[in-house]
Amino acid sequence: MLTLLGAQTTEDETARRDRELEQLLLQVGRGDREAFAQLYGLTRGAVYALALSLLRDAHEAQDVAQDAFVKVWENAPSYRPQGSPMAWLLTVARNLARSRLRRSERQTTLDEAEWNAIPAAAPDVSHEDRLVLQDALARLGAEEGQIVLLHAVTGLKHREIAQLLELPLSTVLSKYHRGLKKLKALMKGESDR
Amino acid sequence: MTDRELERKLAQAITRAAPDDLEAILSRCGAQNGSVMEMKELKSNGNIIDVEVTEVRPKKKLRPWLAAACAALVLLGAGGGGLVYHQSYAVASVVSLDVNPSIELKVNRGERVISCTALNTEAAAVLFDMNGGADLKGTKLDVAVNAIVGALVREGYMDSISSAILISVEDKDQARAQRLQAELVASVDGVLKTQAPGTSVLSQVLDANTPASEYMTFDSGLSAGKAALVYKVMEMNGTIATNSTTAFDKLAALSVEELNDLLKAGETRIPIGKPAAAMAVETYAGTAAINSAVTDVDPELDETPPHYEVKLKTAWGEFEYIVDAFTGEVLSGPKDVLSLAPGGNGQTSEPPAPEVGTPTSPSVNPPQTPSSDTGSQDVGQDAAKRAALDHAGLTESQVTGMTVERDWDDGRLEYEIEFWCGTTEYDYTIDGHSCSILKHEWDHHNEGSHHDEPHRGGSSAGGASTGDIGAEAAKAAALAHAGVTESQTAKMKVDRDWDDGRLEYDVEFDVGRTEYEYTIDGVTGAVLEYEQDID
Numbered sequence: 131m132l133t134l135l136g137a138q139t140t141e142d143e144t145a146r147r148d149r150e151l152e153q154l155l156l157q158v159g160r161g162d163r164e165a166f167a168q169l170y171g172l173t174r175g176a177v178y179a180l181a182l183s184l185l186r187d188a189h190e191a192q193d194v195a196q197d198a199f200v201k202v203w204e205n206a207p208s209y210r211p212q213g214s215p216m217a218w219l220l221t222v223a224r225n226l227a228r229s230r231l232r233r234s235e236r237q238t239t240l241d242e243a244e245w246n247a248i249p250a251a252a253p254d255v256s257h258e259d260r261l262v263l264q265d266a267l268a269r270l271g272a273e274e275g276q277i278v279l280l281h282a283v284t285g286l287k288h289r290e291i292a293q294l295l296e297l298p299l300s301t302v303l304s305k306y307h308r309g310l311k312k313l314k315a316l317m318k319g320e321s322d323r
Numbered sequence: 324m325t326d327r328e329l330e331r332k333l334a335q336a337i338t339r340a341a342p343d344d345l346e347a348i349l350s351r352c353g354a355q356n357g358s359v360m361e362m363k364e365l366k367s368n369g370n371i372i373d374v375e376v377t378e379v380r381p382k383k384k385l386r387p388w389l390a391a392a393c394a395a396l397v398l399l400g401a402g403g404g405g406l407v408y409h410q411s412y413a414v415a416s417v418v419s420l421d422v423n424p425s426i427e428l429k430v431n432r433g434e435r436v437i438s439c440t441a442l443n444t445e446a447a448a449v450l451f452d453m454n455g456g457a458d459l460k461g462t463k464l465d466v467a468v469n470a471i472v473g474a475l476v477r478e479g480y481m482d483s484i485s486s487a488i489l490i491s492v493e494d495k496d497q498a499r500a501q502r503l504q505a506e507l508v509a510s511v512d513g514v515l516k517t518q519a520p521g522t523s524v525l526s527q528v529l530d531a532n533t534p535a536s537e538y539m540t541f542d543s544g545l546s547a548g549k550a551a552l553v554y555k556v557m558e559m560n561g562t563i564a565t566n567s568t569t570a571f572d573k574l575a576a577l578s579v580e581e582l583n584d585l586l587k588a589g590e591t592r593i594p595i596g597k598p599a600a601a602m603a604v605e606t607y608a609g610t611a612a613i614n615s616a617v618t619d620v621d622p623e624l625d626e627t628p629p630h631y632e633v634k635l636k637t638a639w640g641e642f643e644y645i646v647d648a649f650t651g652e653v654l655s656g657p658k659d660v661l662s663l664a665p666g667g668n669g670q671t672s673e674p675p676a677p678e679v680g681t682p683t684s685p686s687v688n689p690p691q692t693p694s695s696d697t698g699s700q701d702v703g704q705d706a707a708k709r710a711a712l713d714h715a716g717l718t719e720s721q722v723t724g725m726t727v728e729r730d731w732d733d734g735r736l737e738y739e740i741e742f743w744c745g746t747t748e749y750d751y752t753i754d755g756h757s758c759s760i761l762k763h764e765w766d767h768h769n770e771g772s773h774h775d776e777p778h779r780g781g782s783s784a785g786g787a788s789t790g791d792i793g794a795e796a797a798k799a800a801a802l803a804h805a806g807v808t809e810s811q812t813a814k815m816k817v818d819r820d821w822d823d824g825r826l827e828y829d830v831e832f833d834v835g836r837t838e839y840e841y842t843i844d845g846v847t848g849a850v851l852e853y854e855q856d857i858d
Contacts, residue, residue, distance in 0.1 A: 135790050139477075160819045161348065166349070166352070167345055167349075170345050171345075172349065173540070174341050174344075174345075175334065175337045175338040175341045176344070178337065178340075178341035179337045179341070182337075192344065195341070195342075195344070196347060200348060200351045200352060203348075203352040204352075205451065205454060205455060207454075207457075208454045208455030208456070208457040209455065210455065214444075217444055218447060221444060221447065221451075222448075224448075225448055231760070246685075247328070254339040255336070255339045255340050256336075258332070258336075259336035259339055259340060260336075262333055262336050263333070263334050263336050263337070263340060265728070266333060273403055278330075278333070279333060279337070281330065281333045282329075282330035282331070282333040282337075283333065283337050283338075284335045287854065287856050288838075289838075289856055291842050293444055294444075294446075296601055298598035298599075298601065299598075299838075300598070300814070301579075301602065301611075304611070309324055313329060314324060314329060317324065317329070317621075318324075
């Protein structure tokens with residue numbers, strides 16, 4: 131019963147987060163920089179995660195995340211509540227990432243050596259953080275990694291992820307479960323070593 | 324580690340890895356779009372009845388696409404010219420454009436746009452560069468429609484072989500509606516002929532005097548235009564008489580092109596839809612687990628038999644399929660295309676790319692176990708299963724919950740086999756060409772211990788674990804909690820799992836558009852967790 135309440139609480143939290151983001155976006159639309167800073171603090175992880183999972187390049191993901199927030203600032207006055215402010219923010223980031231991919235006409239694969247270099251640049255990133263990100267992004271399938279990461283970081287529901295990535299819901303569900311299972315196995319393997 | 328703990332770990336890692344660039348971003352945040360022009364909306368009973376532009380947006384602020392759209396219309400001799408400001412407008416017509424994105428334009432008698440609204444998230448993305456549609460306020464309707472159609476083409480919504488756009492005009496004045504409809508169709512058709520040949524332009528006139536409920540616009544993500552098209556199909560197939568919301572939901576999920584095909588053919592059955600057709604092919608072809616495989620689906624519901632043409636694109640070639648539009652049965656096309664892949668049939672070229680969807684990237688990891696005949700035939704699932712059982716020292720009758728998945732990993736065909744004997748879980752990875760065991764794991768859940776060597780000799784776990792309620796009872800517990808019977812559900816899936824030393828069943832099913840996910844205690848049958856998601 132306790133866990134049941136836990137599930138309900140998570141739903142309530144999502145609704146509360148959506149209301150908070152809606153409110154902040156409206157304030158940003160009126161030119162409120164403090165609200166923008168709060169919005170950035172609450173969503174920068176999600177926007178970066180999406181950009182990173184699509185571009186698979188930390189530097190490009192950082193650029194796209196910056197561009198996305200500038201666009202959000204510029205266009206916030208025209209924002210109309212659509213139900214999910216997080217989905218709106220991520221759609222902005224998705225479009226920018228896709229257009230960057232189209233321009234460069236490539237999709238890169240990160241090998242482990244490359245990956246080790248990226249989080250090391252951030253002082254707060256622990257060895258464990260690096261391992262879990264490396265497993266999720268470099269060792270899962272591309273879509274599996276995207277789906278697992280988006281579900282974990284953004285709080286979007288599977289249905290919203292399906293819409294964002296333009297994939298059938300059934301694909302998202304199966305890749306999510308499969309990805310999570312693989313990730314567990316990978317992490318288990320590492321801890322056993 | 325539970326799923327939730329793992330997700331929390333990932334979220335924390337991303338939060339710490341995401342660069343904090345607030346200062347840099349703020350330094351780039353200048354004037355906001357839409358802050359120059361202020362429009363005063365006059366409302367009555369919540370409806371906008373008049374809009375007054377109180378400040379003129381400088382002409383240099385015009386977005387490039389808008390300038391281009393104006394120029395194109397001038398060249399076509401279709402009007403356009405300078406924008407007129409300081410006018411008061413009242414809503415005369417409502418024009419909706421539907422592909423997958425649905426966009427609604429309200430226009431005044433002078434055929435200028437009063438508001439432009441995205442009715443779904445996809446439409447919001449299309450309108451993003453137009454300031455969410457705000458930039459279209461005050462422009463001529465034909466300019467706005469051309470700009471939107473251009474954006475739809477740029478965003479790739481007109482890419483498929485026979486996409487369709489629906490233009491609907493709703494007006495109390497039917498003569499004006501018909502004139503607008505004809506003008507818009509001619510204009511859009513002209514644009515699409517050059518930018519997206521093969522696209523159909525559908526159009527309809529709706530009577531604004533007809534009560535909205537008749538168009539069944541209770542689904543907020545649907546334009547009045549698409550709702551009317553769904554309504555026409557329901558009239559044709561008889562579901563309107565029963566006021567079936569299930570039929571409405573199923574039809575509303577179809578594309579404009581599919582709905583139009585149904586009307587043309589007088590087809591009364593409801594097809595499975597493009598995503599389901601794509602999934603049927605991926606399952607049939609064995610590529611559902613391959614991320615690099617993509618599908619392009621073209622509905623042909625007005626042909627005999629009604630079907631979906633599905634093109635499956637893989638790293639090693641394209642394959643075409645015909646899928647029955649109602650049963651989802653694959654009527655033609657190669658089964659199991661993995662065996663057709665280079666490396667799967669002894670050809671000399673490279674094996675298919677690994678799952679990451681990068682056909683150009685080389686396969687770097689050699690097999691752990693020497694596999695001299697990687698170019699030979701697939702050993703098949705039965706042989707792989709036998710190899711795993713032999714290695715575990717068990718027979719098929721001693722094990723439960725066996726799953727076999729065929730997969731490609733770093734260009735190598737593998738079988739992933741899982742099964743249980745009592746409370747012991749066995750995991751095997753078998754080479755799909757040589758049948759050699761690449762990896763094996765054994766988890767004895769009673770003790771919470773983990774071993775790298777398989778349990779041999781079978782029966783120490785005491786058969787089916789004591790206190791295991793079984794999959795059927797777990798299913799029943801979830802159904803009882805949801806208040807439904809199994810016959811009301813679809814896509815039922817029950818998985819047996821151990822989480823932190825506890826036996827659990829994950830039960831998933833759909834009831835209509837609602838998706839249920841339960842975690843049931845495998846010993847007590849208690850509902851540990853549940854999630855309900857309305858699609």
